Amino acid sequence: MKPSHALLVQGVAIAIGGFFILWFGHNAASHLARRGMQLDFGFLGSVAGFGMPFQILSFAPTDTYFMALVTAFANTLLVSALGIVTATILGFGLGVMRLSGNWLLETVSSAIIELVRNTPQLLQIVFWYVGVLQLLPLARESLSIGGFAYLNIRGLFLPAPIGGAWSSVLLIVFFLSFALVPLLRRWLPVEPRRSSVFWLLPLALLAALVVSLKGWSMPALKGFNFSGGMVLPPELVALWAGLSLYSAAFIAEIVRASVEAISRGQVEAARSLGLKPWLTLRLVILPQALRLMIPQITNQYLNLIKSSSLGAAIAYPEIVQIFAGTVLNQSGRAIEVMVIVMGVFLVINLAASAALARLNERVALKER
Numbered sequence: 001m002k003p004s005h006a007l008l009v010q011g012v013a014i015a016i017g018g019f020f021i022l023w024f025g026h027n028a029a030s031h032l033a034r035r036g037m038q039l040d041f042g043f044l045g046s047v048a049g050f051g052m053p054f055q056i057l058s059f060a061p062t063d064t065y066f067m068a069l070v071t072a073f074a075n076t077l078l079v080s081a082l083g084i085v086t087a088t089i090l091g092f093g094l095g096v097m098r099l100s101g102n103w104l105l106e107t108v109s110s111a112i113i114e115l116v117r118n119t120p121q122l123l124q125i126v127f128w129y130v131g132v133l134q135l136l137p138l139a140r141e142s143l144s145i146g147g148f149a150y151l152n153i154r155g156l157f158l159p160a161p162i163g164g165a166w167s168s169v170l171l172i173v174f175f176l177s178f179a180l181v182p183l184l185r186r187w188l189p190v191e192p193r194r195s196s197v198f199w200l201l202p203l204a205l206l207a208a209l210v211v212s213l214k215g216w217s218m219p220a221l222k223g224f225n226f227s228g229g230m231v232l233p234p235e236l237v238a239l240w241a242g243l244s245l246y247s248a249a250f251i252a253e254i255v256r257a258s259v260e261a262i263s264r265g266q267v268e269a270a271r272s273l274g275l276k277p278w279l280t281l282r283l284v285i286l287p288q289a290l291r292l293m294i295p296q297i298t299n300q301y302l303n304l305i306k307s308s309s310l311g312a313a314i315a316y317p318e319i320v321q322i323f324a325g326t327v328l329n330q331s332g333r334a335i336e337v338m339v340i341v342m343g344v345f346l347v348i349n350l351a352a353s354a355a356l357a358r359l360n361e362r363v364a365l366k367e368r
Contacts, residue, residue, distance in 0.1 A: 028335055041340075043331045044069070050326055052317045054233045065327055072322035073344060079239050079318065080305045080348075086244035087304060088297075091251025096281070098256050109252065116249035122310050125242030129314045132241075133234040139225050150219055150226060156237055157219035160230035164212040174205040235316035239308070247304045254296045258289035298356040302349050309345075319344060 029039060044066040051061050052071060056078055059071040097109035116124065134153065137143065142152040150157040161167075180201070219229030232240075262285050270280040312321035319341060328337040 039336060040333075041336050043333050043336070046331070048327070049330070052322065053315075054236060054317055065331065068327060069319070069323055069340065069344075072317060072319040075316070075322075076305075076308050076318040076344075077348070079236060079243065079311065079316070080308050082240050083243035083247065083304050083308070084301050086240065087247035087251055087300070090244060090248035091300075092255055094248060094252035095255025095259070098252060099259055099281075101277075113249045113252050116245055117253075121242065121246045121307060122313060124246055125239055125310055125314060128241045129234060129238035133238050139221060142221070142226075148218060150221075153234070154225065154231070155234050156232040157226045157229050158232065159219065160217045160228075162214040162217055164214050167209060167212045170205060170209040170212055174202060174209060177202045177205055233316075235311065235314050238314055239311040239316050239318075242310070243304050243307055246307075247300050250300050251297060254293050254300070255289070258292040258296075259285055261292055262288050294356065294360040298353065298360070301352060301356065305348055305352065306345060 045064050047061075048063055048065050048068045049061050050068075052059055052068075052075075055071050055075065057071045057074045059067055094109045094113060097105040098113070100106060136151060136153045139152050139154060142150040142157075144150055148159055217228045217230075219226045219231075259281075266284055266288065267280060270284045275283065308318055309320040311318045312325060315321065324337055324341045328334055331337070
């Protein structure tokens with residue numbers, strides 16, 4: 001197809017898409033007008049009047065619906081980030097086990113992968129919540145993990161850092177530095193081989209953050225419950241486990257397929273150099289297979305982020321459970337609420353997709 005024809009087709013497609021969006025918007029506005037209503041996002045400034053059982057940001061019933069949105073959004077990001085990290089580690093582990101050649105490791109890995117991939121994800125999340133976490137012992141009989149973490153029916157109790165005067169500021173700057181470093185590498189005239197020096201900035205900020213801490217608050221049993229530290233509620237742990245294991249099963253298959261796609265000659269060349277199988281996998285095979293994995297793993301990360309909405313089934317206070325549930329029922333603003341929720345997920349996934357696409361562009365093999 002000629003470039004001019006391709007542009008014409010794309011223009012027509014955009015025009016048709018825009019027409020349908022305008023038509024749906026006009027249709028919704030006209031139906032609301034018949035009921036004496038109109039599209040209005042001013043309800044975000046109203047007092048929420050409800051609390052959240054778990055929150056990583058401060059939220060009180062006297063706060064607004066907008067703060068409820070921000071707090072639920074933070075809860076969604078928390079479980080998504082935990083799930084992505086855990087799923088990646090488990091997925092690579094299961095994938096390597098399946099390629100190990102050891103009958104026991106290969107059989108166990110295959111059984112886990114096939115079981116997880118062929119059962120519904122929601123069923124697995126409910127199983128972790130009802131069939132595992134709700135059967136844990138009471139606080140007085142908690143399962144000790146290394147003497148500093150405790151698991152019981154009320155959740156997972158972990159040590160919590162005690163922030164200093166500048167800890168909050170340093171934490172924000174630390175996360176912002178990951179966006180700042182690529183900009184510095186692009187704008188400042190530094191030799192490519194020395195460009196890695198920019199990554200000393202996040203490391204320096206992390207060191208400053210650790211130094212600024214006053215200490216650690218350790219969980220300790222007092223009476224019938226633990227005090228001190230921080231607690232991850234059963235809803236978060238169940239959703240975290242369900243999302244992580246389900247995505248890990250698919251990532252494991254991606255790892256296996258990517259490794260098997262590497263030319264056999266690469267393995268033979270490594271063996272001719274005297275490399276052991278483990279070193280061959282770590283130094284020769286995996287670095288090349290990673291180039292093939294990134295686009296497919298990106299899809300799994302995006303699916304995991306969207307699947308965090310399944311937390312509504314076990315009352316985890318993420319954005320769907322709080323905003324598309326409680327806020328919608330209280331405000332009656334169905335269209336506005338759904339537009340906001342879809343917009344939030346769209347922004348999260350587009351940002352994650354853009355970052356991973358950038359990473360894929362950097363590691364992809366360049367055509368000569």
